[in-house]
Amino acid sequence: MSTGFQGKFHRQNMLSRFAKDLVRRSRSRCELCDKHGVKLEVYELPPPEEEPFSDGCVFICDGCRRQITEPKNMIPSHWRCLNNALYSEVPAVQVMSVRILRRLAKIDEHWAKELLEQAYLDPSLEEWSMLAN
Numbered sequence: 559m560s561t562g563f564q565g566k567f568h569r570q571n572m573l574s575r576f577a578k579d580l581v582r583r584s585r586s587r588c589e590l591c592d593k594h595g596v597k598l599e600v601y602e603l604p605p606p607e608e609e610p611f612s613d614g615c616v617f618i619c620d621g622c623r624r625q626i627t628e629p630k631n632m633i634p635s636h637w638r639c640l641n642n643a644l645y646s647e648v649p650a651v652q653v654m655s656v657r658i659l660r661r662l663a664k665i666d667e668h669w670a671k672e673l674l675e676q677a678y679l680d681p682s683l684e685e686w687s688m689l690a691n
């Protein structure tokens with residue numbers, strides 16, 4: 559993977575190529591909170607692979623992205639939408655939902671703990687969800 563400004567620019571350019579596919583996949587809605595009519599962006603789940611791929615990304619609104627990248631500013635009530643996202647057909651959405659629910663469970667959001675207890679992830683997705691923790 560390239561490093562520095564040029565490497566970051568190249569990676570962002572590669573990720574932007576997935577936008578058309580992600581628009582179709584998400585039906586122009588945030589894949590986490592289901593908002594529509596807002597600007598959506600490609601968010602690559604950490605840790606990044608050597609070469610980015612669309613199935614390793616989610617298409618999310620700025621509100622969700624900010625709360626993911628700045629966990630101290632997380633608004634727990636915003637994430638009640640994960641009840642639906644957790645059961646998405648898209649593996650990256652499932653994995654991101656579980657990661658967020660784990661963060662919320664750590665700050666004693668009881669509803670998040672209950673939702674995590676009910677959740678089932680395929681073993682390979684469970685392993686993927688643990689990579690960034």
